[in-house]
Amino acid sequence: MVYLNGNFIQKNKAYISVMDRGFLFGDGVYEIFPIYNKYILGLDSHLNRLQDGLDSINIKNPHTKGEWISLINKIISFNKGSDNQAIYLQVSRGCDEDRNHTHGDLKPTVYIQSTGLNSRSKEILLKGGSAISRVDIRWSQCNTKATSLLANIMYAQEAKENDAEEAILCRDGVITEGSNSNVFIVKNNCIYTHPKGPLILPGITREIIIDCANHCGIDLKEVAFDKEALMNADEVWISSSTREVFPITNIDDQQINNGQVGPIWSLIYNQYQALKGIKA
Numbered sequence: 007m008v009y010l011n012g013n014f015i016q017k018n019k020a021y022i023s024v025m026d027r028g029f030l031f032g033d034g035v036y037e038i039f040p041i042y043n044k045y046i047l048g049l050d051s052h053l054n055r056l057q058d059g060l061d062s063i064n065i066k067n068p069h070t071k072g073e074w075i076s077l078i079n080k081i082i083s084f085n086k087g088s089d090n091q092a093i094y095l096q097v098s099r100g101c102d103e104d105r106n107h108t109h110g111d112l113k114p115t116v117y118i119q120s121t122g123l124n125s126r127s128k129e130i131l132l133k134g135g136s137a138i139s140r141v142d143i144r145w146s147q148c149n150t151k152a153t154s155l156l157a158n159i160m161y162a163q164e165a166k167e168n169d170a171e172e173a174i175l176c177r178d179g180v181i182t183e184g185s186n187s188n189v190f191i192v193k194n195n196c197i198y199t200h201p202k203g204p205l206i207l208p209g210i211t212r213e214i215i216i217d218c219a220n221h222c223g224i225d226l227k228e229v230a231f232d233k234e235a236l237m238n239a240d241e242v243w244i245s246s247s248t249r250e251v252f253p254i255t256n257i258d259d260q261q262i263n264n265g266q267v268g269p270i271w272s273l274i275y276n277q278y279q280a281l282k283g284i285k286a
């Protein structure tokens with residue numbers, strides 16, 4: 007069951023007009039909410055980021071926070087086959103009479119769906135995973151969670167074709183983020199991640215990891231680091247709402263920390279799992 011513009015319907019019955027600017031231009035924003043046994047992790051942060059995204063592209067938020075929460079909870083209950091879910095929510099600018107780059111005041115299209123969220127076990131994560139590195143050629147408004155993801159999906163596909171978990175992006179010598187994740191390194195017991203700003207998406211998982219580090223008393227600095235620091239790090243992780251905190255042990259066929267997942271990852275992972283158990 008999905009939600010489209012006021013109706014809860016079967017996914018194969020959900021259609022939009024070809025005049026929708028989401029379809030024609032990728033003119034919209036989206037969110038992904040991780041759900042653990044009906045608990046929406048980072049709910050308020052996700053709704054705030056949705057508002058920021060809509061503001062940044064001048065779409066009026068079609069719903070109040072309360073309305074969004076009610077819609078999301080309905081989708082969760084309609085899809086309760088799996089305990090853990092990833093809720094995808096998209097707002098596009100809506101449909102115009104014809105295809106024009108410019109637009110008038112349109113009624114946004116709202117779409118919400120749920121898919122199963124299968125977190126990998128710690129045992130599997132301890133095997134680590136690989137990444138490739140690529141030059142970050144994306145636009146410089148990466149803090150907007152826009153549906154126009156052409157560069158990101160090309161990087162993700164390249165990673166997949168290289169049997170890698172992620173493509174880690176480097177702009178002007180600085181590591182920004184992954185194609186669909188944020189990036190962290192650990193060096194001498196201190197965690198580093200790129201500061202918020204136009205060059206990265208302000209990941210909600212990134213924020214949760216910062217809280218986890220504070221809670222565990224581990225130093226964390228939001229400062230940029232270069233490719234050399236990445237390749238020589240004690241630990242490298244990527245984070246996202248669906249992949250949580252995932253350890254990278256190989257980049258461009260070169261081992262990180264001799265291919266071993268590090269102890270700080272384990273501490274943060276444990277703290278993250280504890281948060282998932284908290285009921286709303």
Ligand code: PMP
Nearest residue numbers: 186187188207209210211246247
């Ligand atoms: N950066 C990019 C480019 C992403 O697409 C994502 C996931 N949507 C993230 C970071 C991680 O964000 P979050 O933790 O909110 O899922």
